[in-house]
Each structure stands twice: as C-alpha cells, then as structure tokens.
Amino acid sequence: MSGAILRGIVSYPITPFTAQGRVDEALLQDIVERMIDGGIHAIAPLGSTGVLPYLSDDEREAIAELVVKQVNGRIPTLVGVSSLTTERTVHHARHAERVGASAVMILPMSYWKLTPEEISSHFDKVARAISIPIAVYNNPATAGLDVAPETISRLLEIPNVTMVKESTGDVNRMHRLVQLCGRDVAFYNGSNPLALAAFVAGAKGWCTAAPHLIPKLNVELFEAVERGDLAGARNSFYRQLPLLQFIVRHGLPRAITAGLELMGVPVGPLRAPLLPLAREFVDELRQILVDLEVPVR
Numbered sequence: 001m002s003g004a005i006l007r008g009i010v011s012y013p014i015t016p017f018t019a020q021g022r023v024d025e026a027l028l029q030d031i032v033e034r035m036i037d038g039g040i041h042a043i044a045p046l047g048s049t050g051v052l053p054y055l056s057d058d059e060r061e062a063i064a065e066l067v068v069k070q071v072n073g074r075i076p077t078l079v080g081v082s083s084l085t086t087e088r089t090v091h092h093a094r095h096a097e098r099v100g101a102s103a104v105m106i107l108p109m110s111y112w113k114l115t116p117e118e119i120s121s122h123f124d125k126v127a128r129a130i131s132i133p134i135a136v137y138n139n140p141a142t143a144g145l146d147v148a149p150e151t152i153s154r155l156l157e158i159p160n161v162t163m164v165k166e167s168t169g170d171v172n173r174m175h176r177l178v179q180l181c182g183r184d185v186a187f188y189n190g191s192n193p194l195a196l197a198a199f200v201a202g203a204k205g206w207c208t209a210a211p212h213l214i215p216k217l218n219v220e221l222f223e224a225v226e227r228g229d230l231a232g233a234r235n236s237f238y239r240q241l242p243l244l245q246f247i248v249r250h251g252l253p254r255a256i257t258a259g260l261e262l263m264g265v266p267v268g269p270l271r272a273p274l275l276p277l278a279r280e281f282v283d284e285l286r287q288i289l290v291d292l293e294v295p296v297r
Contacts, residue, residue: 082109167191
C-alpha cells in the first residue's frame with residue numbers, strides 16, 4: 001500500500017459459521033482466496049458483511065489474524081476495529097496492527113448520540129495508540145450516528161486518520177468532502193448503488209460485499225473508470241445494478257449468504273437473531289445471478 005491510500009475494489013468477506021455456530025476458519029480462508037483470484041484490490045475483514053457486532057472479542061481477533069495471514073501481503077488489508085467504547089476500539093486496533101494489518105477502519109458506534117467533540121476524542125485516542133492508517137467509516141443506518149462532512153474533515157487533521165468510507169447513500173456528501181478537504185481527499189464509496197456516481201465524484205475505491213458473487217464485474221467497472229472509459233463503466237455498472245440494489249435492500253449478510261449457497265458455497269447459519277433470506281427472495285436472487293451468467297444450482 002502506498003502511503004495511506006487504498007485504491008480500487010475493497011471487498012468485505014462474510015464470516016462463515018459451522019453448524020455448531022463457530023467461525024469456520026477454513027471456509028473463510030477459501031472465501032479470501034476466491035476474492036483475491038477474482039482480482040480485487042484490498043480486503044476488509046470485520047465489516048458489516050462480516051457481522052462484526054455479533055462476534056466475541058476472541059472471534060474478532062482470530063478472524064483478523066487469519067485473514068491477514070492468508071492474504072500474506074498480496075493486497076492491503078483493512079481490518080474493522082469498531083466498538084462501542086474507546087477502550088475496546090483501541091484494544092482491537094492495537095491487535096490489528098500487531099498481526100500485520102495495513103490499516104484499520106472505525107465506525108463511531110453510539111448508544112447515546114455522540115457529539116463532534118466526543119467523536120474527535122475517540123479517533124484521536126485510537127490514533128495515538130497505533131501507527132498504521134485509520135479509515136473513518138460513516139454509516140448512520142448501522143451505527144445510529146451520522147458524522148457530518150465538517151466533522152469528518154476535522155478528523156482527517158489527525159495525523160494517521162487518512163481515509164473515509166462514506167455509506168449514507170448520498171453522493172452530495174462526497175462532493176462536500178471534496179469541497180472541504182480538496183480533490184485529493186481519500187474517500188471510498190460504501191453504498192453499492194452509488195458506485196458509478198461515486199467514482200465520477202472522485203472516489204478512490206468502492207467498499208463492497210459484491211465480489212463474493214461478481215468480482216470480475218466489480219473490477220471491470222473500476223478499470224473502465226481508470227481508463228476514462230465512461231461508456232464502458234456505465235454499461236458495466238447498469239448490468240450489475242439489480243444485484244447491488246438487491247444486496248442493499250435485503251441486508252448484506254442475508255443476501256451474500258443466500259448468493260453463495262446458490263453458487264454451491266454454503267457458509268453455514270447466520271448468527272442469531274439474523275435469519276436466512278426468505279425463499280421468495282432467494283428465487284429472485286437466483287434469477288438475478290442467472291441474468292449475470294453466474295453459475296447457480
């Protein structure tokens with residue numbers, strides 16, 4: 001990784017479980033390899049797709065270490081270390097650095113709504129505890145907290161807070177970050193249906209779970225943007241848009257689990273209280289994958 005910048009398709013692996021409810025480490029290794037074989041540019045364990053909030057500290061640490069070891073420096077690793085308290089976030093960030101992660105990502109999680117000062121203090125304390133880059137993750141739908149672009153711009157003044165994953169689904173947030181921080185600000189799209197618009201706005205990359213199912217199409221979109229081939233990028237994006245919309249509409253773990261099972265890669269039960277995708281939606285997903293020429297059962 002050059003400096004603080006990730007670039008391209010950043011893929012978020014699901015956390016597979018055995019029938020007994022334990023993390024299936026061998027299958028997780030296989031999933032990582034499938035993504036790398038698909039040509040993705042970075043991998044980010046312990047994100048929303050990986051059901052981070054449903055994992056114990058021991059599980060989180062084992063997953064971080066396993067993925068970093070499996071990747072073995074072939075592409076950057078961005079490890080999710082979010083926790084409700086600053087103390088636990090520091091703990092997981094230190095562990096990620098210790099096992100060799102390229103960078104960490106922090107979603108400021110909130111029970112009580114945090115003030116901008118509390119958010120800044122949270123990131124500053126984590127940044128002082130580690131030396132690797134930090135990505136700010138803004139996703140009000142999961143965190144219950146919306147970090148304004150003005151607050152994010154202040155966070156980026158902390159020396160090793162260098163990246164932003166913006167997942168509000170509002171491309172104007174990305175434009176505002178550019179206005180506040182300049183055209184070189186390292187922001188990444190976290191809203192699947194906004195992938196094309198975000199790249200046009202200047203996103204350095206796209207953080208997505210879609211490479212579980214269509215890695216080559218995801219990479220194709222990025223490469224078309226890099227070439228300046230807007231017509232090719234549009235064609236690629238609109239081809240995959242129905243799947244991107246489906247994933248968002250039904251929740252990442254449910255949709256990705258169902259998609260992998262349709263492809264003959266069962267990843268075990270979801271962790272309660274999450275339930276499998278309803279049968280009628282599985283049939284809809286099967287048709288979407290067939291239309292994309294993805295082999296399904």
